[in-house]
Amino acid sequence: MEADLVIRNARIVTHTGETFGGVAVRGEQIVALGASDALPAGTREIDADGRVLMPGVIDPHCHLGVNYPYDEDMRTETAQAARGGITTILLYIRTKEPSYIPFYRERSAVGEENVHVDFGFHFGIQREEHVHEIERIVAETGVRSFKLYFGYEAENPIGIVPATDGWVYATMRTAAQIPGGVVSVHCENTGIATWLKQELIATGRQDLGAFTESRPAFCEVETIQRMIFLAELTGCPLYVVHTTVGQGPVVAEAARARGVDVTIETCPHYLTRSCYDPDLDMRAKISPPLRDRDEIEGLWRGIFAGTVRSLGSDHVPFFPKEGNDLWKEKPGIVSFPWELPLLLNEGVHNRGLPLSRLVEMNSYTPARRFGLYPRKGSLTVGADADLVLVDLDEEREVVHDGKGTCIYEGMRLRGWPVLTVARGRVVFEEGKVDPDASGRGRCVTRPDRSPYGA
Secondary structure, eight states, rough: OEEEEEEEEEEEEEETTEEEOOOOOOTEEEEEEOOGGSOEEEEEEOOOOOOOEOOOOOEEEOOOSSSSSSSHHHHHHHHHHHTTTTEEEEEEEEOSSOHHHHHHHHHHHHHHHSSSSSEEEEEEOOOOHHHTTTTHHHHHHHOOOOEOOOSSSOTTTOOOOOOOOHHHHHHHHHHHHHOOOEEEEEEOOHHHHHEEEEEEEHHHHHSSSHHHTOOOOHHHHHHHHHHHHHHHHOOOOOEEOOOOOOOHHHHHHHHHHHTTTTEEEHHHHHHHTTTTTTTOOOOOOOSSSOOOOHHHHHHHHHHTTTEEOOOOOOOOOOOOOOOOOOSSSOOOBBOOHHHHHHHHHIIIHHHOOOOOHHHIIIIIIIHHHHOOHHHHHHHSTTTTEEEEEEEEEEEEEEOOOSOOOSSOTTTTTEEEEEEEEEEEEEEEEEEEOOGGGTOOOBBOOTTTOOSSOO
């Protein structure tokens, strides 16, 4: 048996631990793993020279096609994802039209024409009709993940329709009856944040810290608790997106001890950057906001305790920010190329985070939570050949030359992807993305696909 691609002499890391050896790939799948000298010959052979080989990163949280054309974003931003070792992205998309069915058909088809890596969808509930359509959505699109937004006033810069508790309860009640169904919630108390925002606007402050102070940590903790109550009441799995507060995983873990299925996600920016960092201004506005160093340390405690279970980038390439008015500025930054290096530098090198724990958060857990495991998030025979080879010792500076706002530029990070394999195809190596890889990825949320796992 000859393979198409064989990687030998690698430090192989999965969520369960480490071995030394290699992987053989034929077509789109892994066909063999084991000691390097036990692997078959390959049409192409790569000597990893002791570097780390991990499952490709699964980014379960991003937004594309918001400002720039969707087809363009799917080309440019998934090329950036490939640079960062990301082999699957899950987009939170939303429409204000009454039905998601035509929107899904258009977005999935255009995505497959342009994307460098695999992709899928979560749907945002933006009107009552969307709640009533959930069962049809599952049947006709395969999407089983639905998001609701708090923390946004009715007139907000990015046009999100804020949820009501009624929407959440009704969505959870339906999703709980769907195999693999899950509800994601942006947790901030909308009423309190809106009130405090008006108080802060009256002070005339335009610094980044003012935005954080307009929606303090307790706003997030309160809403996490409220959503856990509804999840427990309905029996619906809850995924708390972009958690910024150290108390979030504490509250969630107490609920898990009672049997509530709740997963806490955080993002690289909440683990590395503070709203009071002197080099950041209003252009670093994110929703929910960057916090202070105490909250950063609280999140890291959750990571080491195993209570922060998932990582997402919340990558969104808005037009260049204006920097004129904090309160009208659009919230959001880009992170695809640096998501993995940031965690390798700050987590693995600076804090001693085990590589297997990182794989658990950035690949295994998202794959299981959103029904992709074991085809994704694992290095096993028959799994999709989604791989990233990492040089832990490579050190270089973050340079941003793409769309959107980067808040890491100039940082020196140690640990970078040097090779990305997506569904058996080398899409990134020697610092370059294969331009012919555009249009080779596939939509993983499909009506003909049953969930691979819960």
